[in-house]
Amino acid sequence: xxxxxxxxxxxxxxxxxxxLTCTFSGFSLSTSGMRASWIRQPPGKALEWLARIDxxxxxxxxxxxxxxxxxxxxxxxxxxxxxxxxMDPVDTAxxxxxxxxxxxxxxxxxxxxxxxxxx
Amino acid sequence: xxVLTQPPSASGTPGQRVTISCSGSSSNIGSNTVxxxxxxxxxxxxxxxxxxxxxxxxxPDRFSGSKSGTSASLAISGLQSxxxxxxxxxxxxxxxxxxxxxxxxxxxxx
Numbered sequence: 001x002x003x004x005x006x007x008x009x010x011x012x013x014x015x016x017x018x019x020l021t022c023t024f025s026g027f028s029l030s031t032s033g034m035r036a037s038w039i040r041q042p043p044g045k046a047l048e049w050l051a052r053i054d055x056x057x058x059x060x061x062x063x064x065x066x067x068x069x070x071x072x073x074x075x076x077x078x079x080x081x082x083x084x085x086x087m088d089p090v091d092t093a094x095x096x097x098x099x100x101x102x103x104x105x106x107x108x109x110x111x112x113x114x115x116x117x118x119x
Numbered sequence: 120x121x122v123l124t125q126p127p128s129a130s131g132t133p134g135q136r137v138t139i140s141c142s143g144s145s146s147n148i149g150s151n152t153v154x155x156x157x158x159x160x161x162x163x164x165x166x167x168x169x170x171x172x173x174x175x176x177x178x179p180d181r182f183s184g185s186k187s188g189t190s191a192s193l194a195i196s197g198l199q200s201x202x203x204x205x206x207x208x209x210x211x212x213x214x215x216x217x218x219x220x221x222x223x224x225x226x227x228x229x
Contacts, residue, residue, distance in 0.1 A: 037218065046121055047156070047164065047207055049218035063215050096163055104211045104218055105154040105169040112163050 002026035004110035022097030035100035123221035141208030
């Protein structure tokens with residue numbers, strides 16, 4: 001059974017760095033073709049892809065957020081970590097992690113974690 | 120900043136067929152496969168269609184996907200009240216070297 005769960009602070013202040021952890025089970029990022037991504041959704045708005053990491057350590061980032069994002073993985077702990085620097089109120093959103101496969105589709109998603117950016 | 124364009128809304132009565140369009144470009148839909156996600160309020164998105172027209176296990180066959188050139192479509196045949204949700208198309212974009220989602224379509228069952 002594949003599960004993913006996001007964890008991290010619910011509230012961050014402007015200019016702070018956000019660190020989110022995705023803890024998953026039921027698959028390994030070491031398996032060929034497995035990937036993990038972070039996706040966010042501001043309240044009432046559309047989904048926005050943020051970053052992806054593959055089992056071979058290849059990393060991809062949203063062009064518009066590339067300078068602020070870092071994605072990493074700890075295969076032994078079955079975790080994927082996303083850091084986002086210089087947080088702003090417009091970054092308030094529900095942040096999801098998801099398992100990516102094949103030609104890139106997300107077949108399993110975490111429940112999401114709401115992050116509010118406010119002083 | 121979605122690069123895939125969808126109509127904001129679509130509606131139909133129970134039993135009708137509803138189609139949602141997704142317009143992209145040569146670097147995304149034109150070059151890669153399209154996926155569709157269904158999202159109910161307050162819940163995580165769910166994979167509905169992958170690789171243009173494939174349904175994951177458990178997805179009813181009244182949902183179908185197609186792609187032509189730089190556009191794709193999701194069709195819901197025999198619309199049911201439980202299909203009322205938001206729907207997003209998505210694809211990898213070779214120019215952006217990233218994944219792009221559509222603007223989203225809210226389906227209402229009248």
